[in-house]
Amino acid sequence: MRLLSNPVHIIDPSELLRPEPAFAKKNVKLFRDYNFNSDDPIQERVRQTYLEMHTNQTVSFVKGKHEKWCKFDTFKATMKEALTKLNELVDTSDPDVDIPNIVHAFQTAERIRNDFPKDDWFHLTGLIHDAGKVMAFYDEPQWCVVGDTFVVGAQWSPSIVYRETSFQNNPDGKNPMFNTKYGIYKPNCGLDNLLMSWGHDEYLYRVLKHNKTRLPEQALKMIRFHSFYPWHTGDDYGHLMTETDQTETKKWVLTFNQYDLYTKSTEIPDIESLWPYYESLIDKYIPGTLEW
Incomplete structure (x- = not known):
């Protein structure tokens, strides 16, 4: 197994595009714009990321990623070490703030902690929910790490981002099965x-199961399906x-998602002062060195 390696900067288009009007505190049009303008570099990257995702994410491709990543022999690291790596990952598509992913993790966790002070497992779920993005540091293209997820092996649903324009070259569309x-x-x-x-949701879920996490089942559901926007x-x-x-x-996933999407701001948590509390939760629910 390898140790954590050199940083790779990736864009997470799902953070730019996912609509969730039920939880937005302001008009969702101010957060994300589905319109495409080829002169806008962010919109172009978003469109291209989803085009590659929807072209290449087939049943065969996904099964191949399960075979590769579910051997859990890529690297070893504690959860804190994996999360700290996200400090080198900045979402350059974010229209509101330009901060490392680790800041988003603490913003999410702390807002959950404020609203659910007795549910420490929920606090930790907020902190680690994007930890699967560590795959981006191991030669995975961003279109199979980030973004909204969908079902493969069945008809693509109408609410998938760019549904009408991005699946034309996906070979599964020509397979009657x-x-x-x-x-x-x-x-x-x-x-x-x-x-x-395939993406960071499914990967982290499987990492946690493999390493025998003590997080409750509802936490694992939140992690596994928080990007499954066409469903929830x-x-x-x-x-x-x-x-x-x-x-x-769905109730649990939607409860989680209001904290995932609408906690980002320019107010940066004091991460160093918060680490001892969250390290205690890691020791409680996901202790030791993990196999990734």
Whole structure:
């Protein structure tokens, strides 16, 4: 296994584009703009990232990433070491602030801590939710690390970002096994039985399971599905969900997402003073050196 290596700077287009009017404190149009202007470098990067993602994220591709990353032999690091690496990752697409990802992690965690003071597991979930982006430091292109996720192996849902223009060259669209309403799945098979596009959500979920985290199940659901916007915000894929998915799981994911999306500001937490508290939570729920 390798140790953490040289930094790679990536853009997270999902932070720019994801709409969630139910939680926004101001008009969502002020946060994100789906219109495309080729003269706007941010909009061009966002469009290109989703184009590559939607062209290349196939059933075969996703299975290949599971095979590669779920051996958990890429590197070893504590959760704090992995999170500290995110201090070198700046989201250059962010229209509001230009801060390292680690600052966003602490902003999210501290707002959750303020609103749910007794739920320390929830505080830690907010802190680590983007830790899977560490894949970007190990030769993964950004389109399979960041951004909104979607189901592969079935018809692409209408609320996916750039749905009408970005999937034309995805070979799964020409495979009759994969381009019907249910595709390879059974009706109401449930979230846990869906094959999601590969990204930092699924990766961190699997890292935590592999390393036998003590975080509760609702925390793992939040981490695994917080970028699955076509489901939890677009209300797509209901025909593949169980009743629990549509009620309890969606409730937890939506509760988390208001803190993920709308806590970023120019007010920077005093990270050094906060580390002892969060290190105690890491020791409680995800102790020791982890296999990534």
